[in-house]
Amino acid sequence: MSYTINTLRMISHSCEQMRDRVKAIEFAPDGAKNLDLTFGPGIAAELIGRTPEALAKAEKEGRLPNPKQQANGRRFYTLEDLTDIREALNIHVGKAADEDAVIIANSNFKGGVGKSTITKHFADYLGLRGYKVLVVDCDPQASTTTMFDIKPETLMDTEQTLGDYLSPRSTFEDLRLAIYDTAWPTIKIIPSSLGLQDAEWDLTATLQEGGQAVRESLQRLRIGLSGLSKEFDVIILDPPPAMGFLGLNVMAAATGLLIPVPARQLDYLSTIHFMDTVADNIEILEKNGTPVDYGFIRIVCSAFSPGKPGEADMWKMMQATYANSLLTQPILASEEIKNATQAFRSIYESKPSASHATYQRCRTNLDEVFGEVVQLIRQQWPSTSMAGRSASIAA
Ligand SMILES: Nc1ncnc2c1ncn2[C@@H]1O[C@H](COP(=O)(O)OP(=O)(O)O)[C@@H](O)[C@H]1O
Ligand SMILES: [Mg+2]
Incomplete structure (x- = not known):
């Protein structure tokens, strides 16, 4: 083995061991997350x-x-x-049995804007309220998978992963078999795996065949999830950070779009480019027989420090330019979120790391933001939307 490969493998191995040691301290003696809420x-x-x-x-x-x-x-x-x-008490949460899950993509091809943090926290927020949630980690970096306490490398020996399902070469056809339980009773996950990157290459290779092969490889995830959409209320997709075939699969599978943008100049500017790319790609999907029309598109300010120089102005600029497409509340930048993530948890799973008031402020803020998203989701189901209810009364 060369020096380079040897060194990289050694570092990776030692990091994995360290991660397991940290988990053993943070979690139960068997290293598995114990919610204890x-x-x-x-x-x-x-x-x-x-x-x-x-x-x-x-x-x-x-x-x-x-x-x-x-x-x-x-x-x-x-x-x-x-x-x-x-x-x-016969309290029914979520959609009617014959309705479909709302499939939300937390998209932005910039890294570090809060996609995985929002995916994890929103899933837990919904789980607390009894919604049935499926998280699909489409990012080979697997942050969300780790936050749900699944080690991506333990999936190496199975040939029933998201990557296997998406790859046109694979014979694995039942995406349901790639679903794992989490510590939350009503949250399941399709974890990311190392094979996801290979799937990206296999999907891209269909470009050489053209026509039907490309059409099929753009719709793999959409078809897989459509078979699951009666079983869950909300499916949350954590996309890869680039707009290749994997990213296009996410765009095609989603029925609602959340775009996290921190209140920072460079993130704001790169998002302009992102939106154009999404529009271009949706045109590509349409031309390939995969029409996409989202029930809602919202930008969410994903980290806002009102006291930091320039951020208050950035927030005003976001309000002015995104107007009705912006969630009215920004997610505040918070040490609580940072500290919880360090321990592989969401703030919904952790106790206050500083004062109770700081923790509560962070939690109330997230509850408000996610409450808005839940309204958008409920508008998609005739059984829970005002329009749907008045139609059924009129009938
Ligand atoms: N509102 C927030 N307050 C504080 N830290 C945050 C917040 N949102 C995200 N972070 C931190 O920023 C980093 C990047 O977030 P992440 O969700 O992994 O981004 P992405 O998935 O877009 O790459 C993480 O360390 C996360 O803990
Ligand atoms: Mg991420």
Whole structure:
């Protein structure tokens, strides 16, 4: 082996060992993530969409079991309790059975703008509220996969990965077999794998054949996910950072687009280029018989520090230029998010790293931003949108 290959392999091996050691400290003794989330009656009621009084009444009347109690007598609920309560009270979250999942791509071909951070946090936000979520990590860098506690290299021996599914050479045809459980009861993941990069090359090679082969290789993910879209409420795609065939597959599979842009000049400017590229690529997809029309497109300011020089002006500029296509609340840049990510967690999975107030501010901010996205999602389902409801009343 050459010096170069040897050195790179050695560094990679030693980093993997270090990662496992960090995980063993952060997580349970077996190195697997243990959520251990509990909620007081106020938060629990909010997460199931009822008042604390209604919750207490249902418990008193025996429609719900009595909640668990801490040593000090305080009542608390686990994530599983919330699922049971929704079931017992017949609270239906999400779409109707015959409707399709909303498939959101967090797209921007710039790295470091918050795509994976938003993917992970939005998935957890939805999971807390009982939505059925599928995360699809389409980035060979696999940050989101790691945040969901799956080691990409453990998938090396299987031939049933997203990469295998997407590759036109492969005979793996049932994408469902590439789905893994996560620590969250209602969140599943199709992890990224090392083979994803090979799939990109295989897909690109169909250009030489042209015609039908190209058409098919642009629609692989779309077809795979359409077979799963009744089972989940929301499918979140974390795209690769470049617009090759993999990126085009993501564009073609999505039904809604979120574009994260930090309040920084260079990110703002590169996004202009990104939007033109998306439009160009959607034209390519249309010409190849894969028409794409998103239910919504929103830019989300993904890291905003109001106190930093220039960022307040950037935010104003974003509001002026993106207008109605901008989510009204920016995601604040927060040490809480940074620290949680360091420990392979979202802030929804972690305890405050500094003061409780700072943590709560961060969480409230994310809840507001994601609340807006949930409204957009619910407008896509006739059973949950105002338009759909009035149509059914008129009928
Ligand atoms: N709102 C935020 N506040 C603080 N740090 C953030 C925020 N959003 C993202 N980051 C950090 O920025 C880095 C890049 O984010 P990431 O989501 O991995 O970007 P991408 O997926 O677009 O490459 C990560 O270290 C992440 O923790
Ligand atoms: Mg990423």
